[in-house]
Amino acid sequence: MTEKISDKSTSERLIEAAGVLFAQKGFANTTVRDICDAAGANVAAVNYHFGDKEKLHEAVLNYIVEGIKTKFPVNVSLGSDDPPGEKLRNMIRFFLLRRFDPDRPDWQGILLIEQFMTVHPKLVDVIREERAANVDAIRILIKQIAGKDIDDEAVDLCLGSIVGQCLFYILMHAPHAPIPEEEKIEMNHENIEKITDHILNFTLAGIKSKCEK
Amino acid sequence: MTEKISDKSTSERLIEAAGVLFAQKGFANTTVRDICDAAGANVAAVNYHFGDKEKLHEAVLNYIVEGIKTKFPVNVSLGSDDPPGEKLRNMIRFFLLRRFDPDRPDWQGILLIEQFMTVHPKLVDVIREERAANVDAIRILIKQIAGKDIDDEAVDLCLGSIVGQCLFYILMHAPHAPIPEEEKIEMNHENIEKITDHILNFTLAGIKSKCEK
DNA sequence: GACAATCTCAAACGTTTGTTTAATATCAAT
DNA sequence: ATTGATATTAAACAAACGTTTGAGATTGTC
Numbered sequence: 173m174t175e176k177i178s179d180k181s182t183s184e185r186l187i188e189a190a191g192v193l194f195a196q197k198g199f200a201n202t203t204v205r206d207i208c209d210a211a212g213a214n215v216a217a218v219n220y221h222f223g224d225k226e227k228l229h230e231a232v233l234n235y236i237v238e239g240i241k242t243k244f245p246v247n248v249s250l251g252s253d254d255p256p257g258e259k260l261r262n263m264i265r266f267f268l269l270r271r272f273d274p275d276r277p278d279w280q281g282i283l284l285i286e287q288f289m290t291v292h293p294k295l296v297d298v299i300r301e302e303r304a305a306n307v308d309a310i311r312i313l314i315k316q317i318a319g320k321d322i323d324d325e326a327v328d329l330c331l332g333s334i335v336g337q338c339l340f341y342i343l344m345h346a347p348h349a350p351i352p353e354e355e356k357i358e359m360n361h362e363n364i365e366k367i368t369d370h371i372l373n374f375t376l377a378g379i380k381s382k383c384e385k
Numbered sequence: 386m387t388e389k390i391s392d393k394s395t396s397e398r399l400i401e402a403a404g405v406l407f408a409q410k411g412f413a414n415t416t417v418r419d420i421c422d423a424a425g426a427n428v429a430a431v432n433y434h435f436g437d438k439e440k441l442h443e444a445v446l447n448y449i450v451e452g453i454k455t456k457f458p459v460n461v462s463l464g465s466d467d468p469p470g471e472k473l474r475n476m477i478r479f480f481l482l483r484r485f486d487p488d489r490p491d492w493q494g495i496l497l498i499e500q501f502m503t504v505h506p507k508l509v510d511v512i513r514e515e516r517a518a519n520v521d522a523i524r525i526l527i528k529q530i531a532g533k534d535i536d537d538e539a540v541d542l543c544l545g546s547i548v549g550q551c552l553f554y555i556l557m558h559a560p561h562a563p564i565p566e567e568e569k570i571e572m573n574h575e576n577i578e579k580i581t582d583h584i585l586n587f588t589l590a591g592i593k594s595k596c597e598k
Numbered sequence: 599g600a601c602a603a604t605c606t607c608a609a610a611c612g613t614t615t616g617t618t619t620a621a622t623a624t625c626a627a628t
Numbered sequence: 629a630t631t632g633a634t635a636t637t638a639a640a641c642a643a644a645c646g647t648t649t650g651a652g653a654t655t656g657t658c
Contacts, residue, residue, distance in 0.1 A: 182635080200413035204616060214637055219617060221635095300563055328570075329583040333546075336553030340545045343552060350513055357541075370542040374591035381590030395605080417646060427607050432647060434605095 183221040183231075185211040191232045195279035199229055236280045241302075244270050257376060260313045263306070264338060265368045271342045272359040282346065310334060317376065318383045330379050337371045396434040396444075398424040404445045408492035412442055449493045454515075457483045470589060473526045477551060478581045484555045485572040495559065523547060530589065531596045543592050550584045 180188075189211035193202040204218045204225050211217070222228040244266045252259070271281040314330050315322060344351050345359065357363055393401075402423035406415040417431045417438050424430070435441040457479045465472070484494040527543050528535060557564055558572065570576055 198411075198413065200411065203614080205614095214635095215616090216618080216637075217635090225616065300565065303563060326583075329580070330587070332553045332557075332580075333550045333584070333587050336550040337546045338549070339552050339556060340549030343556075344545075350516060352513065367542070367545075370539075371546070373594060374543070374546050377590040377594030378587035381586060416644080418644095427605095428646090429607075429648080430605090438646065 182211070182213050182217055186213060186217060186221060186228065187232050187235050190228055191236070191283060192277075192279045194229070194232060195282040204228075232283070236283060239276070239280070240270050243273070257317060257372065260310070260317070260334075260375070261368060261372045263310060263313075264334070264371050265364065268338060268341060268359075268364050268368060272345070272364060274360060281342075307331065314379060318379050322379075322383045326382050330375070330382060333378060334371070334375050337374070341367060395424070395426050395430055399426060399430060399434060399441065400445050400448050403441055404449070404496060405490075405492045407442070407445060408495040417441075445496070449496060452489070452493070453483050456486070470530060470585065473523070473530070473547075473588070474581060474585045477547070477584050478577065481551060481554060481572075481577050481581060485558070485577060487573060494555075520544065527592060531592050535592075535596050539595050543588070543595060546591060547584070547588050550587070554580060 186207060190202070190207045193206055193210060196202075205215055207228075208215050208217050218225060218228050222231055254262075273281070310331055311327050314327050314334075318327075318330075341357070341359065343349060345356060357367075399420060403415070403420045406419055406423060409415075418428055420441075421428050421430050431438060431441055435444055467475075486494070523544055524540050527540050527547075531540075531543075554570070554572065556562060558569060570580075
């Protein structure tokens with residue numbers, strides 16, 4: 173009698189085992205035998221529960237995206253009457269937390285970032301929709317912060333600066349990033365708040381300097 | 386009699402064909418048969434000239450790195466007596482040009498960026514060395530711009546903001562980035578200058594706001 | 599032209615891969 | 629207890645892969 177690795181169902185164990193391995197070694201370098209071993213399942217389990225390896229991949233990505241979208245709806249604060257700087261701060265913070273949520277296993281964030289380089293066709297639409305909405309929201313906030321005298325080109329440049337600053341922390345924690353481990357900032361709640369404040373203030377100063385010309 | 390695809394040597398043609406395909410589909414998804422077909426060579430050519438597929442990979446990466454390091458030595462301007470803002474501008478500009486050099490085929494930049502996610506062991510040392518030198522240089526410039534009253538933590542936050550802003554443009558042009566093609570800014574010389582100036586000014590304002598607290 | 603070194607070629611080899619098969623086990627409902 | 633749907637298993641399959649082989653072509657040198 174063999175010991176069960178966890179009390180979850182086989183398909184759940186497969187999704188989580190696959191997620192860890194995909195994040196670790198990439199989709200192409202992970203074999204279904206690896207996955208099934210890690211999940212304590214038979215080699216045929218992937219095909220029985222998901223059809224094939226590709227569909228398991230889709231299931232893993234959906235599993236992550238669904239969780240993140242409900243927990244961190246980036247647009248949530250836009251309806252309130254907070255000042256635009258406060259709203260911008262919320263968006264920056266959620267953007268970082270989507271990758272570094274301490275309550276979520278790290279492989280989920282890693283896998284999502286990897287999709288920046290090689291997006292899965294099934295995810296393209298979901299990501300693009302969300303992206304378009306977020307980009308529009310940030311553009312509006314930038315205009316509100318800057319006042320009226322800022323042209324669209326300048327708005328887009330500022331948009332790039334905001335997103336870029338967030339991307340830095342996301343990328344520097346990619347598992348194979350060429351950065352010595354000891355130089356990586358630990359992304360706990362305290363540091364995330366600190367970084368969020370920095371990005372916000374840095375950005376506010378940058379935007380203001382933009383319309384004083 | 387079969388037509389030669391180019392007048393370059395077989396090993397050169399293999400490196401360039403492999404580079405294009407690796408950038409397009411990734412190392413694992415590219416077969417040596419694909420490479421040899423594209424290079425107009427026999428399947429055995431990879432093994433004859435490089436030993437195996439992995440060593441060809443290394444050869445491709447070396448081929449790119451050597452070219453970039455000699456053409457864009459990021460530290461080159463640090464010795465001069467230009468004002469620190471000017472030096473920072475040069476570093477930003479070179480950082481962007483390393484990826485977007487209009488005189489260099491695009492796959493070279495793409496392949497290098499992909500290494501951010503899954504660094505090849507043979508490249509880790511080269512990249513880390515360069516990175517450490519560049520990071521030190523930028524830190525010094527930030528301190529010079531800020532004056533004396535800025536602590537090390539603040540310097541590192543500003544460093545992240547600078548690198549992040551550059552990364553944004555590099556990442557948004559990854560071949561599979563979830564960004565509609567029509568929204569990508571064309572990275573020609575004119576726009577690179579424009580973006581460089583923006584990042585510089587945005588950063589200068591950000592740094593100054595940092596030491597007025 | 600003869601020789602040796604270098605290179606190219608079609609064919610085949612041994613593994614690894616994702617997938618399928620058919621038999622067996624599990625379990626709820628009647 | 630029997631039945632039928634669902635799930636798991638060991639074994640095998642076919643295709644694709646990186647690599648090797650041995651024979652032939654090409655090239656440079658004397």
